[in-house]
Amino acid sequence: MAYSARPAIGAKDLVYALLSEASDVAGGTPTYGTVKPLAGLGKISQNPNGNASVLYGDDQALHVADSVGKIDLGFDLADINPSAYAEILGHTYGAGGVLEKSTDQSPYVAVGFKKTHTGSSVETYYWLYKVKFLKPDNSAETKKESINFQSLSLKAVAVPLVSSSVWRLWIRTDDANASATVLTAFFSTVVLSASVDLGALTLTSGAGDASDKTITLTFAKAGGGTTKIANAAATNILAVLDSDHSVLTPVSFLAGEASTAPTVTITFSTLTEAAHTIIVTTDVKDTNGVACVAKSIAVTPAA
Secondary structure, eight states: OOOOOOEEEEEEEEEEEOOGGGGGTTTOOOBBBOEEEEOOEEEEEEHHHEEEEEETTTEEEEEEEEEEEEEEEEEEEEEOOHHHHHHHHTEEEETTEEEEOTOOOOOHHHHHHHEESSSSSSSSEEEEEEEEEOOOOOOOOOOOOOOOOOEEEEEEEEEOOTOOOOEEEEEEOTTSSOOOHHHHHHTTOOOOSOOOOOOOEEEEEEEEEEEEEEEEEEEEEESOBBBOOOOTTTTTTTEEEEETTOOOOOEEEOOOBBBOEEEEEEEEEESSSSOEEEEEHHHHHHHHOBBBBOOEEEEBOOO
């Protein structure tokens, strides 16, 4: 599909992920929690409050410098899950109730959504990387002869990341230069770049816990890129008991969040404190589609 003029006609699929604020430092790589839905997006507005200064000389404008100001955001939602409401506003959620304190502080989150266009299934994907939601107004009215739907309006402020000065990424699905791999994984984790990180993926270490019946494997990307393991399974990761060379049967595989040291935790029905050999094959891939370097390591689970 090639780009052509297709006006925007809608917005949908609002999601968020908590930012680990300690990770957003100069020279660092921001890390985020699980991407979660904020369903029912009716409208979103983004105002970067851009401004410019002009330097005059010799009776003419010589230079113009522009900058981004306070980035104001507005959201209209048809409804919101109470637990999500509590999480993005820094309140406490428990037993179905939201407990709000005057001292509660909203955390920084990344916000993603899709803008839909005319023609086929063309969409623009967005991530806003560092957003803080403001405490909303709350009003309600009785039902009358003519029913008025009462949506939830949320205001927020976005700021650039300390680590990179970036505040937003967007990409159109009909752009010939857009990576299919990036588009496919765009909302599974917070995407920090439209470029595919093709650095080699390697298994670096492993640790086991016999009491939990788990072995956790840690990987790394060449160049220190951020990624997540996409397809860990019994067909591409094997755990072999050294004493009799039997292959353990896994119960589940859980990939950790995208990071510079992505992990996979394997749970077994039984696991002893004996020596094991863990084998990963080239069929293991990250969310960029990069195959893992085939490798085996020794792991002896702790008690």
